[in-house]
Amino acid sequence: MPERRLKPRKVPGQLRALETRGRLLEAAARVFAAHGYAAGTTNRIAEEAGHSIGSLYQYFPNKDAILLELASAHARAGISAIEQRLAEGLPDALDDRIRLFVQAALDNHRDDPALHAVLFEQAPRPPEFAAFLRDAERGAVETAAALLGADPTVTVADVPMAAFLTVTTIESSVHRFIARDPSEPTDRFENELVTMLVRYLTTPP
Amino acid sequence: MPERRLKPRKVPGQLRALETRGRLLEAAARVFAAHGYAAGTTNRIAEEAGHSIGSLYQYFPNKDAILLELASAHARAGISAIEQRLAEGLPDALDDRIRLFVQAALDNHRDDPALHAVLFEQAPRPPEFAAFLRDAERGAVETAAALLGADPTVTVADVPMAAFLTVTTIESSVHRFIARDPSEPTDRFENELVTMLVRYLTTPP
DNA sequence: GTCTATATAGCGATAGAC
DNA sequence: GTCTATCGCTATATAGAC
Numbered sequence: 300m301p302e303r304r305l306k307p308r309k310v311p312g313q314l315r316a317l318e319t320r321g322r323l324l325e326a327a328a329r330v331f332a333a334h335g336y337a338a339g340t341t342n343r344i345a346e347e348a349g350h351s352i353g354s355l356y357q358y359f360p361n362k363d364a365i366l367l368e369l370a371s372a373h374a375r376a377g378i379s380a381i382e383q384r385l386a387e388g389l390p391d392a393l394d395d396r397i398r399l400f401v402q403a404a405l406d407n408h409r410d411d412p413a414l415h416a417v418l419f420e421q422a423p424r425p426p427e428f429a430a431f432l433r434d435a436e437r438g439a440v441e442t443a444a445a446l447l448g449a450d451p452t453v454t455v456a457d458v459p460m461a462a463f464l465t466v467t468t469i470e471s472s473v474h475r476f477i478a479r480d481p482s483e484p485t486d487r488f489e490n491e492l493v494t495m496l497v498r499y500l501t502t503p504p
Numbered sequence: 505m506p507e508r509r510l511k512p513r514k515v516p517g518q519l520r521a522l523e524t525r526g527r528l529l530e531a532a533a534r535v536f537a538a539h540g541y542a543a544g545t546t547n548r549i550a551e552e553a554g555h556s557i558g559s560l561y562q563y564f565p566n567k568d569a570i571l572l573e574l575a576s577a578h579a580r581a582g583i584s585a586i587e588q589r590l591a592e593g594l595p596d597a598l599d600d601r602i603r604l605f606v607q608a609a610l611d612n613h614r615d616d617p618a619l620h621a622v623l624f625e626q627a628p629r630p631p632e633f634a635a636f637l638r639d640a641e642r643g644a645v646e647t648a649a650a651l652l653g654a655d656p657t658v659t660v661a662d663v664p665m666a667a668f669l670t671v672t673t674i675e676s677s678v679h680r681f682i683a684r685d686p687s688e689p690t691d692r693f694e695n696e697l698v699t700m701l702v703r704y705l706t707t708p709p
Numbered sequence: 710g711t712c713t714a715t716a717t718a719g720c721g722a723t724a725g726a727c
Numbered sequence: 728g729t730c731t732a733t734c735g736c737t738a739t740a741t742a743g744a745c
Contacts, residue, residue: 316710335628337542341739351712356740420625423540460696464677468700471676472669491665495673498707499700521728546721556730561722 320358322348327365332414336366336422367428370418374435377407393452394497397465401492404473405485412481419474439466453500465496525563527553532570537618541571541627572633575623579640582612598657599702602670606697609678610690617686620679644671658705670701
């Protein structure tokens with residue numbers, strides 16, 4: 300394993316530098332998606348970006364830093380997409396709410412499944428990124444628990460566990476469905492998943 | 505990437521050889537679980553097994569072959585555990601059936617979560633192993649579809665999709681729950697998961 | 710700021726003695 | 728059947744010219 304530094308050796312302050320950095324990140328996304336983590340070498344990334352390996356190491360201290368930046372950007376995009384929908388106003392009915400979250404998850408995954416697979420399955424997970432994901436999930440589960448607890452149509456006995464199950468079932472079943480065949484239409488899947496969760500949450504005991 | 509051969513250069517026919525091979529596999533399981541796939545080097549595996557690197561390559565053509573053997577052994581153990589339970593007789597009530605499958609999944613994952621994570625998430629997936637997993641899942645979904653279709657208490661509209669969702673939800677939510685904290689008791693989780701699936705499958709439309 | 714050229718190192722895998 | 732020693736390769740990362 301390579302030596303790790305935590306900070307880029309230079310913080311880019313100029314326009315051209317930012318563009319170079321951006322091109323390197325975009326190239327890294329393509330290369331990781333196409334070749335996987337191990338075969339996505341820094342030389343390939345630099346070449347794909349039309350830059351030299353030396354320039355790459357001007358902007359990123361090591362290979363994992365590139366991966367970390369891609370992964371957290373992706374996670375943040377998903378989170379902010381949901382926050383934006385929430386800010387636009389939450390539907391009143393539970394099934395509409397559930398469908399909204401399911402669609403958000405589908406959107407987030409449909410984007411670039413190959414890259415997603417590399418980022419969240421294949422690649423080594425540096426501790427800081429693992430912590431970031433854990434916190435993000437904890438936040439989602441807490442939000443879900445609050446929503447479920449306040450909803451009079453929700454009949455489930457164990458609300459915290461139901462919140463956990465709801466959040467992780469959406470995330471992981473969407474993940475699996477997309478991973479299996481990204482080109483398959485999602486509407487049947489979406490309907491069944493929403494039905495499952497709504498029945499679970501609202502069936503009288 | 506290393507050159508790949510598909511057959512071990514020697515099929516072990518003697519007791520000592522089988523023991524050596526077994527020790528190497530056990531060591532590989534420990535090393536992969538502790539260090540991950542990339543850092544779980546063949547040298548480390550050999551060292552952990554108390555053998556030399558040369559002996560390792562007497563029994564396995566390359567590193568991926570070791571991983572493949574561990575993974576398929578694990579998958580087969582899970583499958584045969586379920587088949588055994590089925591052979592002992594399937595409960596009549598749907599909720600008992602669901603609980604049986606959920607418990608089987610929990611047992612299969614509780615075993616060695618760290619190794620499981622490496623095998624099924626981190627490691628590169630050789631095509632033959634990917635095909636094996638796909639077939640195993642397809643079989644499980646078909647079995648589930650047959651069971652659901654024949655059950656008069658099942659009310660769900662889209663049986664094939666419901667079968668897919670049932671199988672993958674059990675598999676992936678159990679996987680996630682265990683991965684998060686292997687030491688946490690599973691009974692609350694088990695109850696909620698069973699409740700979710702039973703309500704989904706049996707609620708009148 | 711970007712390049713070329715290269716060092717450093719660790720990997721998988723092999724050869725051949727015992 | 729097991730070992731030691733080592734090859735050949737490719738990776739990350741660095742140095743220094745421009």
